[in-house]
Amino acid sequence: MTTDAYLADCRARLAFDLLSNTWNAVLLWVLRDGPARPGELRERIGGISPKVLTETLRRLEFNGLVERHAFAEAPPRVEYELTALGRTLLGPIDAFGAWAFEHGDEVMAAQDRNSR
Amino acid sequence: MTTDAYLADCRARLAFDLLSNTWNAVLLWVLRDGPARPGELRERIGGISPKVLTETLRRLEFNGLVERHAFAEAPPRVEYELTALGRTLLGPIDAFGAWAFEHGDEVMAAQDRNSR
Numbered sequence: 001m002t003t004d005a006y007l008a009d010c011r012a013r014l015a016f017d018l019l020s021n022t023w024n025a026v027l028l029w030v031l032r033d034g035p036a037r038p039g040e041l042r043e044r045i046g047g048i049s050p051k052v053l054t055e056t057l058r059r060l061e062f063n064g065l066v067e068r069h070a071f072a073e074a075p076p077r078v079e080y081e082l083t084a085l086g087r088t089l090l091g092p093i094d095a096f097g098a099w100a101f102e103h104g105d106e107v108m109a110a111q112d113r114n115s116r
Numbered sequence: 117m118t119t120d121a122y123l124a125d126c127r128a129r130l131a132f133d134l135l136s137n138t139w140n141a142v143l144l145w146v147l148r149d150g151p152a153r154p155g156e157l158r159e160r161i162g163g164i165s166p167k168v169l170t171e172t173l174r175r176l177e178f179n180g181l182v183e184r185h186a187f188a189e190a191p192p193r194v195e196y197e198l199t200a201l202g203r204t205l206l207g208p209i210d211a212f213g214a215w216a217f218e219h220g221d222e223v224m225a226a227q228d229r230n231s232r
Contacts, residue, residue, distance in 0.1 A: 017138060018223070019135050019136070019212065021136070022133060022136050061230070062226070062227060062230045063223050063226055063227060064222060064223055064225070064226025064227070064229075064230075065223075065226075085219060085222050085223070085226070088215065088218075088219055089215060089219075091211065091215070092208070092211040092212045092214075092215045095207065095208040095211040096135065096208045098208075099204065099205060099207070099208045102204075103201060103204055103205075106180060106201050107134070107179050107180055107181075107201070109180070110178070110179055110180025110181075110201070111178060111179060111180070113180075114177070114178045114180075
């Protein structure tokens with residue numbers, strides 16, 4: 001891929017825009033082990049409001065990355081699950097997670113140096 | 117990495133926050149072939165204002181990912197270059213670019229379906 005192709009390609013912009021909301025990546029990541037109910041997701045993530053969780057799930061659903069399943073039970077049960085497409089993003093997300101794990105301290109040290 | 121470790125780890129959040137600004141990733145990517153002057157960067161990227169370019173370069177510098185070199189010439193010359201740390205992000209960024217190249221159409225098709 002040449003620079004031009006990369007930058008002109010709206011698919012590349014799309015990928016970064018998907019990640020431009022940190023919650024998107026976090027949500028995809030916590031769904032990697034299988035379907036989960038909204039309450040479970042809130043618990044696993046911590047620090048996400050019900051409103052933001054709902055908005056994020058709708059956004060991921062809109063982009064074809066997550067599927068909503070509603071079960072006609074009493075009380076009604078709703079679960080969210082990664083689609084096959086959503087699952088393909090786990091690799092790239094993991095690459096960033098691994099990077100953060102390895103190099104996060106260096107970034108924080110730089111911030112520290114540059115804040116003085 | 118367990119879910120909890122992943123989400124509680126502020127290094128992981130840091131990585132996603134770095135990417136939460138699309139321009140950060142784009143800038144790092146166009147710097148991958150070596151040092152460049154601001155004018156060259158604007159040309160390679162297209163559609164970035166001088167103001168946004170400067171802000172992005174400062175942010176990357178602050179995070180230790182990019183280095184600024186000023187040459188005492190007439191007229192004065194300024195170049196920006198990836199640091200060793202900045203270079204380590206090229207792999208993960210490329211993983212996303214490759215993902216977008218392969219799956220971007222599917223995301224756009226989903227958006228299309230869900231917009232009807």
